[in-house]
Amino acid sequence: MADLKTRIAKRCAKEFKDGYVANLGIGLPTMVSSYLPEGVHITLQSENGFTGLAGTCERGEEDSEIINAGGGYVKVTPRVNYFDSATSFGIIRGGHVDATVLGAMEVDEKGNLANWIIPGKMYAGMGGAMDLVNGAREVVIAMLHQQFDKKTGASKPKILKECKLPLTALGVVDIIVTEMCVIKVTKEGLVLTELHHDYTVEDVIAATEAHLIISPDLKPYDITE
Amino acid sequence: MADLKTRIAKRCAKEFKDGYVANLGIGLPTMVSSYLPEGVHITLQSENGFTGLAGTCERGEEDSEIINAGGGYVKVTPRVNYFDSATSFGIIRGGHVDATVLGAMEVDEKGNLANWIIPGKMYAGMGGAMDLVNGAREVVIAMLHQQFDKKTGASKPKILKECKLPLTALGVVDIIVTEMCVIKVTKEGLVLTELHHDYTVEDVIAATEAHLIISPDLKPYDITE
């Protein structure tokens, strides 16, 4: 599982160009910054109000005036710049964040995204997620291809014909990176563009509820493991 | 004429309370700050981006980084605070300016104001005038009661039933101070509340096109000359 997540993070990292400003969700997405290609340096934005996030603090290193969007104490780079929440969300909504990498509960054929609430269960609020996916120039979904149910041991698709959960946003997803493959969201629908050598196209189709267009130019999953 | 303008400025100054933030138009309105009642200290806002305007500079005193809204080099008070134009107009539009004093070409019974353009003549643009009269809590019009025509020697009313010139804003004027009187704009119409001892009520009515309600509590023009 950890290996699969590392694989996904490595592939996501390939989406970044030198100089990108990026906002990474918690968990798997945060791992992406560890696998940037050589020569690619990015600036990480934290929606509570700064660019120049460097990483989490060890105990004893904390500065009580520097937290990230999760409320944790963090380290910053020399080019850190602090601003208020209006500027922070102006940066996010105004297209000044080049890419965001986020997890998802569901994605569908139209690039609709659901990743903030499961009705009936307790929910936390959307925070800045709706703003991020609407504003960032490229929205990368990084996730395991299917949802594993611990009770039943069964897996069920997360890439659907149509999202069932309440949406985070309409038609915002650009690319989906899973352990199996890379899928691009186009006007024609979901296009399978890269396939990991552990899987066949049929494996991917079986694990996906949405209709997949198989790219005539289908390539191997683009990382060196 | 200079005496009349001084009179108007002195009367306008009575509208200010200690601690007020004010924005004064050029010309007569600027004179108001020289006649503040004892114990009344105000903060002057300049719409290009600061509060704490103190006065114009003599030659040799100029700081090339400190200008007022008219583009002139000015002095500032110790409590000066500089900000960008978004904050400046946020302060203006958000009701954080307690009072503005402005001249007018025309005012009418509904408190409509025209003071920015005379069609056919070259015009300069509204600058921040439309924002100021919409945003300031109290809009004080300081002007000579009538328009004097140098060619014909005739005077014609500026306080009209209905403005003829293109408007600066609808229903924004709170009080009109002229050399003759003080007029308050109410829902019922224009109410004559103070009369200068040089004039009779009939003089004011003759110099005014708009219908005037004479306050049952009509008082003498409230300044000591």
Added chain:
Amino acid sequence: MARKMRTAQEAIAGLQDGMTIMVAGFMGTGTPEILIDAILEKGVKHLTVICNDGGLPRGWYNEYDTPRGTGKLLEAGVIDHLIASHVGLTPLVGKGIVDGTMECTFVPQGSLVEKIRANNFGLGGVLTSTGVGTIAAEGKMQIEIDGKMYLLEKPLRADYSLCRASVCDEFGNFLCNKTTKNFNYLMAGAADHNIIATERLVKTGELDPDTFQHSGVLVDMIVEGEKPWQI
């Protein structure tokens, strides 16, 4: 000159049961604790609170931590209605909703920012694509412009705003260090009564005016005595 200095008690003297307050800060960081403490001491109840989140719960980072900011108000049960973007760190909100003791309205963070700014800066509202097609659009006017759909986000008002400065002068010009800025530069001025609690108070004119990042015109009352958070 009308002076703005107050004790915390004086500053919130007019705060009554049922009123609406804006609490600056992001998960407690940048929240004026001495004003929150004064509210609890006064015993005000049934508040509507506009805050990015629910602050922090007791023992969040260290086991001896008190709750922080809005988290204190949650623990005391004095919030009837919370308007926030994220409350994942404060389970008391979820519990309050289930128990029926409080209501919570979620607003996307960027929209929350603009709604507060709109009230502060006199706008009738702003149009945003954030939330279109989601439950965040419920009850909001939708406007299509040039083929794109937007939600109209209207201003949010409050009786009091509670902000925190790192340094403030006696006129109310202030600045906030590092990530304590967050909502402090937006909420100051956005309520009918705007209070700044400051760590450091300086005399007017003592510092270079450009040191300050926000305008004292937007501040009505200043309270000394805010302390850095001890980790």
Added chain:
Amino acid sequence: MARKMRTAQEAIAGLQDGMTIMVAGFMGTGTPEILIDAILEKGVKHLTVICNDGGLPRGWYNEYDTPRGTGKLLEAGVIDHLIASHVGLTPLVGKGIVDGTMECTFVPQGSLVEKIRANNFGLGGVLTSTGVGTIAAEGKMQIEIDGKMYLLEKPLRADYSLCRASVCDEFGNFLCNKTTKNFNYLMAGAADHNIIATERLVKTGELDPDTFQHSGVLVDMIVEGEKPWQI
């Protein structure tokens, strides 16, 4: 890291006849003169210029003064369309309108600010009561909310924004002294290509980050060599 340092010529190399530019500054103060000079040197024509005003005309304060900022572009006759709030100091605009050599659109200053900010910050527009019932309302959508009428002010876009910093670091974090802030903190980021000309350039990390008042994320290119205005 992708470097942002450019010469003035390199920074505006992509600027073509007929493009739209935002020029920061207020009556010349806070306008990046070295970028304006580079535009004239390159000979770009038929520009649409978004600026608070027309800059300053020749000899405005001292008889030896050159025009300032947008005033230089006016004198050179390279503006087809000016979008501004006030041009009372620059008679060349009025002359251009009468002669039919240029067009001028007046926008209330506070609305101009918000239209630029809306483009920078991804809003579909803002609602303001400023201009309701005036000729500034012509052609604008009007929306009534809770019994009050508002104008919808839509975003203003541009190909390039030309801003001026007093101090800027190599990442583009910057600050503007005193009244030179004006439109600089709004226009940086509001165009497709955003250029800062700075008086002083510092290395990244050389100054306390909180010294800067605006974010380098909004800056694409940085040019050294801006000079203080000589009175």
